[in-house]
Amino acid sequence: QAIVWDEYLTGPFGLIAQYSLLKEHEVEKMFTLKPGRLPPADVKNIIFFVRPKLELMDIIADNVLREDRGRSPQRDFHILFVPRRSLLCEQWLKEQGVLGSFIHREQYSLDLIPFDGDLLSMESESAFKECYLESDQTSLYHAAKGLMTLQALYGTIPQIFGKGDCARHVANMMIRMKREFPGSQNSIFPVFDTLLLLDRNVDLLTPLATQLTYEGLIDEIYGIQNTYVKLPPEKFAPKKQGEGGKDLPTEPKKLQLNSAEELYAEIRDKNFNAVGSVLSKKAKIISAAFEERHHAKTVGEIKQFVSQLPHMQAARSSLANHTSIAELIKDITTSEDFFDNLTVEQEFMSGIDTDKVNNYIEDCIAQKHPLIKILRLVCLQSVCNSGLKQKVLDHYKREILQTYGYEHILTLNNLEKAGLLKPQTGGRNNYPTIRKTLRLWMDDVNEQNPNDISYVYSGYAPLSVRLAQLLARPGWRSIEEVLKMLPGPHFEERQQLPTGLQKKRQHGENRVTLVFFLGGVTYAEIAALRFLSQMEDGGTEYIIATTKLINGTTWIKSLMEKLEPAPF
């Protein structure tokens, strides 16, 4: 059999299955889905692995229609929807007259994909847009289902907290599902003490700001996809000396990033300014380790040295890679524009001049900086001011439309609907109160040895994570007033456990909280939660789940109206 892949799915699938495994199951060939005739392959079965998207159905229909009917043996078609079979798509295939060609139409419910030891994602890119723009809650249904699966594996989670409309929905669905599948009551000792469901729209601010952790910056600048990042090759010089300089590699360098790499696990969540010193320390340690070969005298010592070589080499190549990445990032973070942009962001977040037209934004528009950058800044200003004054909003809108094209009126409209860009209503700005109560802006941030989560944005403490932190201690009752200012209800539910499974906490044992971000989470927020997990007197460890790993750019992009490519 052969598999035809929707390219988007290969990333997530790569995280759970390898080709060798598929081969064991007699997969002979794999292709990417594209229009035209399918490549020849001497196989009986062709299986399409696709997301339920109409545009993909068109391609599949094209593939099937062009299949040579006369060939022998005839090939059989099957279709596998990930994560859900879609009746809409099948309807579409029917209209194209190809539905009958498929012998099997099935679904592979891939709800939560593991990204790291403490991180799960549904990788549903449009979840935020669907929930807040189109009021389509299908992704919430999948989230609830994923949570049920998780409970089947790790035991019923006794406490559920949530904030926001979507959170409320997911909790309702979970309770309903539990009622409908009484068999799902299992006898597994619960791993999680608490589930915290958070709507992205409770905290629209955080993703808009530039992340300043090492991993966050890699994502901001190069984009991490399914734990892989593609980097410009120049800094990854040819390995052997003497060969260098002739042909520099032109292919982007692709690296996988996760905590299995010792060095990366250590630096990924640090503020970028604390990364350089770690790297140089590591370099010294490794140099010293290699020096030891001179002291190895006896055969036994030499043998021991050699046995350590593979590990040392791995560490060396890991260090080389991250030194190169750090250099690439430093080139950008030291640029004037990065600095100016950051200054404006930090002014907004600390509440300075959020109510008037900002000079830097105007300048950026005049110089036609990328539209997404402009939108990120304008939205940030709007969120930090609980909406812009009508005059300011109109001014920005006009400038954007005149400079980037009137058709972007559709995108601006989407942003308005999502609450990212809006006129201030009632003339009240709640943000200062929220900022002060939740201590979102910290003046004395320590980037090297942080004592507060605000280090991930060099001053700004992500609101979402602050909510998680305050929930653990002293509890949300202390911030009722602010919770009311944020959109959507906040709630608490309890799921009864059989007496035998109730936890008797040992003294000093940590509680485990699963935080589920509905609508996406950034790497900086993840870093902040990991920081809280590691705090010595924290008392809570966090596991993170989300619909999608995002940053400001990918997030805004998902909300932009898809415009036809320019006609030339």
Next chain:
Amino acid sequence: MSRVRADEEEYWHSSKFRAFTFDDEDDELSQLKESKRAVNSLRDIVDDDDDDLERVSWSGEPVGSISWSIKETASGSTSSLDGRDSSLQKGSSSYAALPKQASSYSLSSLFKGRNKLSSFQSLSDALTDTGVKNYAPELRRPKAEYKDYSSDWSPKDTVRRMQRGKVCSLERFRSLQDKLVLLDEAVAGHDGNVITAVLIFLKRTLRREILFRELEVRQVALCHLIHFLRETGEQKFLLDLLRFLDRTEEVALSQYREHLNIQDVEKRREFLKGCIGLPFSAEDTSHIQDHYTLLERQIIIEANDRHLEMAGQSELFRKYPRKASILNMPLVTTLFYSCFYHYTEAEGMFSSPTNLKKTFKIPDKQFVLTALAARAKLRAWGDVDALLTTKNWLGYTKKKAPIGFHRVVEILQRNNAPVQVLQEYVRLVEDVETRLNLATKYKCHDVVIETYRDLKDRIQLTAYKCKVERGSAEEEKINSILSN
């Protein structure tokens, strides 16, 4: 927290913003370099065959492993089923030696043990009891499953079965009452797939007015139908629905969106004309009107200029051939174009910059900025000068730049303006510090010297002497100032 330019330096050094200032004494960069050197020097002792990183992709060719990793190849370990966890353990340090990760309850344990798809699969099977199949489907379905089509399921059961991915016949639900119960059940299940399926059924079997009326009181279902119609491009049905609901602004935007699908400019223009009367918000109406007017102008300009360019008689077009047509370009781009090719035209011409400025009420700042960039690109320094010169009613002339002279200098510099031209505008930069910076950066010696003279800063002036050429007029100037 004052952020005035002058205070900036002190500010950044004294506060948390130090984040991204890199002083010289902060030798992080040199630390980085040092680590790089150390790493590089190690290469020759330990290098082995690790430069052939295995490239893998899912894009067609059979490849060894999907989650390759640098460590895998570097440590020489063969790829194991779970490449993510295997690598570093080969050496001396083990997984346990990793710095404490966020949780000791590592989820990876789950996926390590059970990353064979089939067993992972069975977990969700356990929950949903059926519907999900292995990625390698069995060949035939048992005949018995087809009985789904005829069974007499209640609305609730039907919805539940559909949620599990089974095909159910909906035709049995004949009365309006039954259909609405079915819809409500689907909505209660929150599964968009099922809701949409039921909606497709209702859309096919109910009269429009009835469907619309019933959806009006079922907001969730309504949203799904709107989304469905948008996806499938059933524009007319969608507009009817929105009109019925009195969502006029949405109707307008939805209709306006259609213009993106029209490739032919004439047709697009006609279409946009039709959009002007649509019930947009007041602010948006003026933008739509402008969009139409702009395209109308562009069509006229394009026809004219293409003709001019083809005829080959205009020197400007010969020397600077157009890179692309001006059709469908944003307003500011159009203004730039017109400042470039049609700068001197009378205001009556559609393609003249002043006409565009008036028609679209382009702010002064925007206009000057764009015109400046266009004229500087053509190195028409005279035009630049005229653009920045204003005359008051007494006839005195004065230089004025609504964008600030530092920006003027930036733009001119980017277009390689000669020092004499640059100097004139550097001199006009108001802020002394900025002026000195720009003047030094772009070697406008006269401005530097004059500024130090006005500041009576002998030390700096003396120091600057080594920056100018020996025996030059500038050196003489410094000397004469110093001796006074």
